[in-house]
Amino acid sequence: MDTAFSCVGCGKCCTGHHVPLTLAEAKEWAQDGGQIIVLAEGFLHNGMGIPPEQRQHAQSRSCDVISGDTRAFISIIFAAYNPATCRHLDDDMRCRIYERRPLVCRIYPMEINPHIPLRQINKDCPPEAWQQGAALIVSDRLVDAETQALIERSRQADREDIYFKASICNWLGIATSALKGDGFTAYLPDMTAFMSALELAGQFSAEEHTEASLSRAWQFHVSGEDVLETVKQAGAEVVTGPSQYYGFIGLNAA
Numbered sequence: 001m002d003t004a005f006s007c008v009g010c011g012k013c014c015t016g017h018h019v020p021l022t023l024a025e026a027k028e029w030a031q032d033g034g035q036i037i038v039l040a041e042g043f044l045h046n047g048m049g050i051p052p053e054q055r056q057h058a059q060s061r062s063c064d065v066i067s068g069d070t071r072a073f074i075s076i077i078f079a080a081y082n083p084a085t086c087r088h089l090d091d092d093m094r095c096r097i098y099e100r101r102p103l104v105c106r107i108y109p110m111e112i113n114p115h116i117p118l119r120q121i122n123k124d125c126p127p128e129a130w131q132q133g134a135a136l137i138v139s140d141r142l143v144d145a146e147t148q149a150l151i152e153r154s155r156q157a158d159r160e161d162i163y164f165k166a167s168i169c170n171w172l173g174i175a176t177s178a179l180k181g182d183g184f185t186a187y188l189p190d191m192t193a194f195m196s197a198l199e200l201a202g203q204f205s206a207e208e209h210t211e212a213s214l215s216r217a218w219q220f221h222v223s224g225e226d227v228l229e230t231v232k233q234a235g236a237e238v239v240t241g242p243s244q245y246y247g248f249i250g251l252n253a254a
Contacts, residue, residue: 003118005109005125006133011093012124013108014086018079020112022157023164023198025102026078030195032088032097035081038169038187039249040177042074042220044234049180054115058180061158063166063210066217070235074177074218076165081188103154110136110147112154163209164201166216171197175218176239176246179231182223183250223250 018037021029026036042062043049050058062073080086080102088096095101104112109123118137120130136144142151169175172193178184201209219237222228231238242248 002135002139003120003130003137004133005130005136008126008129009093010124010126010129011085011089012126013105014082014089014093014095015124016082016084018082019086019102020077020079020104021102022154023078023161024157027195027198028100029080029102030191030198034087035191036189036194037079037081038172038174038189039077039079039184040074040169040174040187041180041184042072042177042218043180044231044236045071045073046234048231048234049182051115057114061155061162063162063213065166065213066215067219068232068235068237072177072218072220072236074166075180076162076169077184078165103150103157107147107150107154110142110144110151112151160206163206163213166213167201167204167209168194168197170212170216171200173245175216176221176243177218178248179220179222179227181251182227183221183248185221186247186249187245221246221248223248 018039021036030036042065043055043058044067047055058075059073062075065072065074086095088101090096095105109118109125111118134144136142136147142148172187172189174187174189176185204212217237219239220231221239221243222231224240228238228240
């Protein structure tokens with residue numbers, strides 16, 4: 001299927017969506033006075049929580065940690081916290097930081113995860129946005145070279161940033177993840193503490209962050225007793241129920 005797209009400036013993609021950021025973008029967002037939300041999901045070394053065909057991509061952007069009697073891969077997202085309209089959107093639905101907007105904003109509406117196809121029904125854009133503009137996808141292949149390059153930059157940042165983010169989470173006391181496919185754990189860190197941890201992270205090398213992560217312990221927050229027993233039997237440390245330190249965003253319908 002061929003897909004064309006041209007932004008019509010409706011502002012819907014800038015409203016009610018947390019925007020994943022690179023580490024550098026998270027620092028810039030915080031320096032601008034914005035709030036960061038930390039989202040975590042993971043899967044076990046035995047593959048629980050991840051389809052086999054998705055493992056390579058997911059593992060490349062995850063940190064290797066201890067969980068109970070086994071090991072797990074944890075993916076950590078630092079995102080711009082946007083429960084309502086983005087703080088950088090003006091009254092005319094124009095972005096005040098357009099020239100330095102995050103990679104995810106530049107890539108939209110394309111998906112960064114290679115296992116998630118672009119589906120118009122999953123986007124907030126009005127129909128006219130898909131009826132004009134240059135071709136994005138032709139014969140199910142992304143043909144926009146600039147967008148493809150931005151996607152590769154985003155994926156590379158995910159791979160390079162993950163162990164730095166793991167150390168920042170450790171210093172912030174963040175060590176509970178959701179099981180991939182079951183949901184996300186969501187933290188709203190104190191931004192002064194976040195900036196201090198981010199600055200501290202810059203004092204260590206990627207190798208030092210990676211080595212430190214290997215000895216850190218994480219636990220999994222799961223949505224219900226059925227998932228809990230399955231993960232416990234695999235040897236992971238598991239919790240359920242509400243927490244005063246984080247929220248749980250479930251993906252499974254009740």
